Amino acid sequence: MININLLPPELKLRRIKAKHTASLISVCLVIVFVTVILGVIARSAKETIEAHLGSTQDSVKESNNLSGENKTLVDNVLLINDRAQATKEVNKTRAIWSQVLQELSNDTPASVQFETVTANSEQSPNFTLSGNTNSEVEIIKFKEKLEASGFFKNVTFKNSSLNAGTEISGQTIKFTLEFDLAKFASVSTGVNQ
Numbered sequence: 537m538i539n540i541n542l543l544p545p546e547l548k549l550r551r552i553k554a555k556h557t558a559s560l561i562s563v564c565l566v567i568v569f570v571t572v573i574l575g576v577i578a579r580s581a582k583e584t585i586e587a588h589l590g591s592t593q594d595s596v597k598e599s600n601n602l603s604g605e606n607k608t609l610v611d612n613v614l615l616i617n618d619r620a621q622a623t624k625e626v627n628k629t630r631a632i633w634s635q636v637l638q639e640l641s642n643d644t645p646a647s648v649q650f651e652t653v654t655a656n657s658e659q660s661p662n663f664t665l666s667g668n669t670n671s672e673v674e675i676i677k678f679k680e681k682l683e684a685s686g687f688f689k690n691v692t693f694k695n696s697s698l699n700a701g702t703e704i705s706g707q708t709i710k711f712t713l714e715f716d717l718a719k720f721a722s723v724s725t726g727v728n729q
Contacts, residue, residue: 636687636717640665643681643688647674651710661690661714668699668708675711682715691715 541548633655644650647669654664669675675696682691694712 639685639687640682643678643685645669645674645677645681647671648678660716661692662717663688663713663715664694665713665715666710667713668710670708672696672709675709675713679713682713685718687718688715689718 543551636655640653649668651666651668652664653666655662669678675693679691679693682688692714694714696709696711699708699710
């Protein structure tokens, strides 16, 4: 089929021009419509990205705060562990005097009387004990009990002398013993105060 156009040339030109104009307007409308849609999508994406960025920043700030708190907690735990270790070291060398004196009292025979007890945990011998008794056997028993005790070590007999007494008290032997404190790590739990 052949199409013959019998319109005058001016009308043909106007019609072609109108088609071009309509095409141009259509293309412009499509471009505007696409631009508007892309703008709406871009704006929505921007808001979504900003919201996600805000929540991510908040999460990072919270993580930083938590890590700061965790660092503080870790520092405090390390400090407590250091203090606990230092306390253990001090307790190994610390003399619990009530227990020491109780043990000394328990080891003392009935006929032995103390005159002086000098204690200094920073020098050796730690204890110097002077006392009176009425027989040398009691001094030996006392020395053996101190040596057998878990609290005392290096018990040495320093000196003794005979004191003339009265008719009622009789003669007494004045003696001096020196000894050191043993470490308390294993013994302190077994003694009651």
